[in-house]
Amino acid sequence: MSDLPLKDVADLSEDDARLELERLAKAIAAADIAYHQNDAPEITDADYDALKRRNDALEQAFPELVRTDSPSGKVGAAPAEGFAKVRHGVPMLSLSNAFADEDVEDFVVRAKKFFMADILRDPGFKLEFTAEPKIDGLSASLRYENGVFVKGATRGDGAVGEDITENLKTIADIPHKLSGSGWPAVIEIRGEVYMTHEEFRRLKEHSAKFGGQDYVNPRNTAAGSLRQKNPEITASRKLRFFAYAWGLAEDGNGNSQPPAATQWDFVQSLRSWGFVTNDLMLRADNAEALIAHYRMIETQRASLGYDIDGVVYKLDRIDLQQRWGFVARAPRWAIAHKFPAEQATTILTGIDVQVGRTGALTPVARLQPVTVGGVVVENATLHNEDYIKGIGNNGEPIRNGVDLRVGDTVIVQRAGDVIPQIVDVVLDKRPADAQPYVFPHACPACGSEAVREHNEKTGKLDSVRRCTGELICPAQAVENLKHFVARDAMDIDGLGDKQVTQFYAEGRIARPADIFTLRARDERSIKKLKDADGFGATSVKKLFDAIDARREPELDRFIYALGIRHVGETTGALLAKEFGTIEKFRETALAAAQHEDGHSLFPQISGIGETVRSSIMAFFANERNVQALDDLLVEVKPKPYVVVVSADSVVAGKTVVFTGSLEKMTRSEAKAMAERLGAKVAGSVSAKTDILVAGPGAGSKLKTAQDLGVEVISEDEWFERVGK
Ligand SMILES: [Zn+2]
Structure with missing residues (x-):
C-alpha cells in the first residue's frame, strides 16, 4: 500500500521491522477476512500481493522476528459461521507467487538444480512443466466416492472448509456421477467455481431493474452465490466450474492411489470423467515457452469471458512433484505467475446523472477514453453521491476518503470488473480550480425534488437519491x-x-x-x-x-408489470396467488395504504417481507398511481389466478380450522393449501368443523373441539394426510 513506509529492508532496524511485521500481520488478516469471509475485498489484489511480498522479505531478513500469527503461514481465513465444517482429506494448497519473468526463470532453474542428478544420469530425462490460466473464482473441493459426488467444500483455511454440497450440486459443470473409468474409489477433485462475464452482466441488469443490490465483480458475486443458504438461489446464478487438480485419492482399501502419472494426463482424465477443463493449457520444458504462453493468455484476457488473474505453472510429473515437496504449506513444484492489475490513468471529464425506473439518480463518470486491459474505457460507475464524496456504503472512507472532481486525474481499474471503477485520484494533478462535485437535488429529467429517504430499519439515510416526480x-x-x-x-x-x-x-x-x-x-x-x-x-x-392480444394478461405478470418497487416476478406470482384477482389486490392494498396501521390490514404472505409490503402500500398511497392503474383496468382485464382444486383429496369438502402456532407454514399458506385441496377453512370451531389442525400453544379452540368431539390433528399429521 502506498502509505506504508517502504524503506529498504536492509536499512530497517530490528524495532522498525518488528513494528512493520505487526502492522503487516494486521493488514493482511483484515484483508483475508474481507476477501474470504465477507466476499468484499477492501484492497486490490495487487496491493494485497504487495503486502505479502513485503512481509516475506522482512521475514527473510529477520527470521527471529517471524510472528506466531505470521501471514506467510496462512492460506486464508477460517470458515464463516453458519455452514458445517469439512476437513479436507488432503489440505488445499496455496501457491507461491511470481510477479516478474525472472521469478519464472528462477523456478525452472531451481527445478533443474533439484533434479540435476537425474538429468546427468539419464539423457532421456525430461523435466516438463504445465501452464494453465489461474481462474479468479472460488476454490472448491469435491469428494467422489465410487464415482458419486458425496461432499463439496470451500477452501476455507486450507485444512477445513465449509460444506456447500447442495449448492455445488446446482452447478451444471459438476457431474453428480463420474463418467468413463479409471477414477480412484475415493477422490477429491479440486477446481474453481466462477461466474462468466455474461452471467454477471445479466444478474446486474436484473438487479438494477428491481432496485436490488449492486454486484461488485464476478468473483465476489460467485462467492456470494455459492454460500447462499438456499441452493435454489445458487442454481439461479448459473455458476461454472473448471477442474484442474486433486487432493485425496485412494483405492477401496484406503491406500493412496494417484489417478495419473502427470498433471497433463490428469487433466485429460478429468475431461473423460465429465469435468470441464480449461483449453488454454500448455506443456513445455523451458521458461521461455512458459512465459510466452503467459503473454499469449494475457492478450486474450479481456476476451475470455471470465476472469483470470495469472497463469499457474506446475512440474508435470507427479512422482517428481512428490520428490520436490513443500516449503511451509506451499508446494515447491508449482508457482502462480500473477498478472499486473488492469489499471490506467485518465481524466474525469464529467459526471452525468441518469434516472432509472424507480427514480434512482445514478451518477456515471465520463472519462477521456483510455485502454485498460485491452478494452477502451470511456465511462465508469460512480454508484451514488456518497461514492463521489469518498464515502462507502457503511460510512467508511473509500479512496482514503478523497472525493472526485471533474478535471481530476484518476486511476481506472478493470480488475475483474466488467464495469470499470475509479480506484484512486492523483491529488498532485488536481487542477487548482477544481470544485467539489455538487450532486443535484433536483431530477435532471423533470426538475422535481430528488431526496434521500430515511431507511426505517437501519435509521440511516438511503445511499440513493430519488426523483419524487414519479x-x-x-x-x-x-x-x-x-x-x-x-x-x-x-x-x-x-x-x-x-x-x-x-x-x-x-x-x-x-x-x-x-x-x-x-x-x-x-x-x-x-x-x-x-x-x-x-x-x-x-x-x-x-x-x-x-x-x-394482451388485453387479458395473467394476473402475476400484470402485477409485476405495474413496476412497484421491490415487486419482482416471484413476488408478483405470490401476490396473484394470495389475492386471486386484481380487484382484490387493489382493494386490500389501497385500504392498507390509507390506514394508519396498514401493515395489520395487509395479509402476511410467506415470501413477502416488510420492505415489499411497505413498497406496495407506498405505491397505492400515491393517487396518481391508483388513477393510472384504474385507467389501465378500463382497457385491460387480467385473468383471475386459478387455483387448481383437487376434489378427490382426502380433505375435499371438509371444514378445517387451524389454531396454535404452525411451524412449517404460515397461516395464509395453510389456508391456501387447504382451499386448493378442496377444503373449506373456517376461523372458529363449531359443530360443523371436521378437522382442527392444532399447533403448539393452541388454546380455547382446542378445548371447544375436544368438547364437541371434533377430530384434532397436529401439523405433521396434516401434512401426512394431504400427502405433502
Ligand atoms: Zn424526475
Missing part, C-alpha cells in the same frame, strides 16, 4: 413503460425499448393505459402511426393486434 418524470415514465411491455412482464410483440422511447417522445403514449388506446386514437388522428419513421401499414396493424 409519473410526471419523463425518465421514470419511459423506464416504466419499457418495464411494462418487457418480455417478462406484459410481453407485447413489436413493442420494445426503441418503440416505447419513440412513442413517448412523439407524445403517442405517456402511461401504460395509453398503449391500449393507441389504435382507437390513431384511427382518429391525422398524424397516423403508419406514416411515422420506421413504420408502415402492415407493421402498424401487426403492432395493434399484438397489443389487443
Whole structure:
C-alpha cells in the first residue's frame, strides 16, 4: 500500500521491522477476512500481493522476528459461521507467487538444480512443466466416492472448509456421477467455481431493474452465490466450474492411489470423467515457452469471458512433484505467475446523472477514453453521491476518503470488473480550480425534488437519491413503460425499448393505459402511426393486434408489470396467488395504504417481507398511481389466478380450522393449501368443523373441539394426510 513506509529492508532496524511485521500481520488478516469471509475485498489484489511480498522479505531478513500469527503461514481465513465444517482429506494448497519473468526463470532453474542428478544420469530425462490460466473464482473441493459426488467444500483455511454440497450440486459443470473409468474409489477433485462475464452482466441488469443490490465483480458475486443458504438461489446464478487438480485419492482399501502419472494426463482424465477443463493449457520444458504462453493468455484476457488473474505453472510429473515437496504449506513444484492489475490513468471529464425506473439518480463518470486491459474505457460507475464524496456504503472512507472532481486525474481499474471503477485520484494533478462535485437535488429529467429517504430499519439515510416526480418524470415514465411491455412482464410483440422511447417522445403514449388506446386514437388522428419513421401499414396493424392480444394478461405478470418497487416476478406470482384477482389486490392494498396501521390490514404472505409490503402500500398511497392503474383496468382485464382444486383429496369438502402456532407454514399458506385441496377453512370451531389442525400453544379452540368431539390433528399429521 502506498502509505506504508517502504524503506529498504536492509536499512530497517530490528524495532522498525518488528513494528512493520505487526502492522503487516494486521493488514493482511483484515484483508483475508474481507476477501474470504465477507466476499468484499477492501484492497486490490495487487496491493494485497504487495503486502505479502513485503512481509516475506522482512521475514527473510529477520527470521527471529517471524510472528506466531505470521501471514506467510496462512492460506486464508477460517470458515464463516453458519455452514458445517469439512476437513479436507488432503489440505488445499496455496501457491507461491511470481510477479516478474525472472521469478519464472528462477523456478525452472531451481527445478533443474533439484533434479540435476537425474538429468546427468539419464539423457532421456525430461523435466516438463504445465501452464494453465489461474481462474479468479472460488476454490472448491469435491469428494467422489465410487464415482458419486458425496461432499463439496470451500477452501476455507486450507485444512477445513465449509460444506456447500447442495449448492455445488446446482452447478451444471459438476457431474453428480463420474463418467468413463479409471477414477480412484475415493477422490477429491479440486477446481474453481466462477461466474462468466455474461452471467454477471445479466444478474446486474436484473438487479438494477428491481432496485436490488449492486454486484461488485464476478468473483465476489460467485462467492456470494455459492454460500447462499438456499441452493435454489445458487442454481439461479448459473455458476461454472473448471477442474484442474486433486487432493485425496485412494483405492477401496484406503491406500493412496494417484489417478495419473502427470498433471497433463490428469487433466485429460478429468475431461473423460465429465469435468470441464480449461483449453488454454500448455506443456513445455523451458521458461521461455512458459512465459510466452503467459503473454499469449494475457492478450486474450479481456476476451475470455471470465476472469483470470495469472497463469499457474506446475512440474508435470507427479512422482517428481512428490520428490520436490513443500516449503511451509506451499508446494515447491508449482508457482502462480500473477498478472499486473488492469489499471490506467485518465481524466474525469464529467459526471452525468441518469434516472432509472424507480427514480434512482445514478451518477456515471465520463472519462477521456483510455485502454485498460485491452478494452477502451470511456465511462465508469460512480454508484451514488456518497461514492463521489469518498464515502462507502457503511460510512467508511473509500479512496482514503478523497472525493472526485471533474478535471481530476484518476486511476481506472478493470480488475475483474466488467464495469470499470475509479480506484484512486492523483491529488498532485488536481487542477487548482477544481470544485467539489455538487450532486443535484433536483431530477435532471423533470426538475422535481430528488431526496434521500430515511431507511426505517437501519435509521440511516438511503445511499440513493430519488426523483419524487414519479409519473410526471419523463425518465421514470419511459423506464416504466419499457418495464411494462418487457418480455417478462406484459410481453407485447413489436413493442420494445426503441418503440416505447419513440412513442413517448412523439407524445403517442405517456402511461401504460395509453398503449391500449393507441389504435382507437390513431384511427382518429391525422398524424397516423403508419406514416411515422420506421413504420408502415402492415407493421402498424401487426403492432395493434399484438397489443389487443394482451388485453387479458395473467394476473402475476400484470402485477409485476405495474413496476412497484421491490415487486419482482416471484413476488408478483405470490401476490396473484394470495389475492386471486386484481380487484382484490387493489382493494386490500389501497385500504392498507390509507390506514394508519396498514401493515395489520395487509395479509402476511410467506415470501413477502416488510420492505415489499411497505413498497406496495407506498405505491397505492400515491393517487396518481391508483388513477393510472384504474385507467389501465378500463382497457385491460387480467385473468383471475386459478387455483387448481383437487376434489378427490382426502380433505375435499371438509371444514378445517387451524389454531396454535404452525411451524412449517404460515397461516395464509395453510389456508391456501387447504382451499386448493378442496377444503373449506373456517376461523372458529363449531359443530360443523371436521378437522382442527392444532399447533403448539393452541388454546380455547382446542378445548371447544375436544368438547364437541371434533377430530384434532397436529401439523405433521396434516401434512401426512394431504400427502405433502
Ligand atoms: Zn424526475
